[in-house]
Amino acid sequence: EPEVTQTPSHQVTQMGQEVILRCVPISNHLYFYWYRQILGQKVEFLVSFYNNEISEKSEIFDDQFSVERPDGSNFTLKIRSTKLEDSAMYFCASSNPGWGSQHFGDGTRLSIL
């Protein structure tokens, strides 16, 4: 069965550094999402992406965050200047139109030192 893949599985970064999290969505999906989960808390929506532009974003997704689909397969989340509170598990998901089920990757654990 097709999967959403995320790399790296664990990223350790110094505070203030830029970090890029990468995702390869399922190939025929058209909607892409990023979520985050701070340790011990619930999963929170960050941003959705469709037709090469942001469809929806939450209040968490401020100017420090950006998303990009640089080619036909990758979907990236960039955090420009990381803060300690950015430490979390970041999940990528993809789905198809018509209220299709969202398929999640295994996540990238981001640790900010």
Place this chain on the structure above:
Amino acid sequence: KNEVEQSPQNLTAQEGEFITINCSYSVGISALHWLQQHPGGGIVSLFMLSSGKKKHGRLIATINIQEKHSSLHITASHPRDSAVYICAVPPHSGGGADGLTFGKGTHLIIQP
């Protein structure tokens, strides 16, 4: 914004027991998602349902759209069912690239 409440937060049961996890939400939706998160952190989609009932193996999900309530049942529970079960909903009844709002999850432990 849709608010999602799950109960119970924690549930410990013996192997073989019938398990019920409940979810209620505040705003009418197109479909509700049940997800499973294992200790390693990965999230697996179990069900997406918009009405009635769905069954997959020992898992059954039901939804009552009028009452804004859904339940996830596990029959003949097994220790491998131990995980966090999460209910998630879109913000409204429309379709599109809607980010989901997640419940806090139910931490289920099945003891042998």
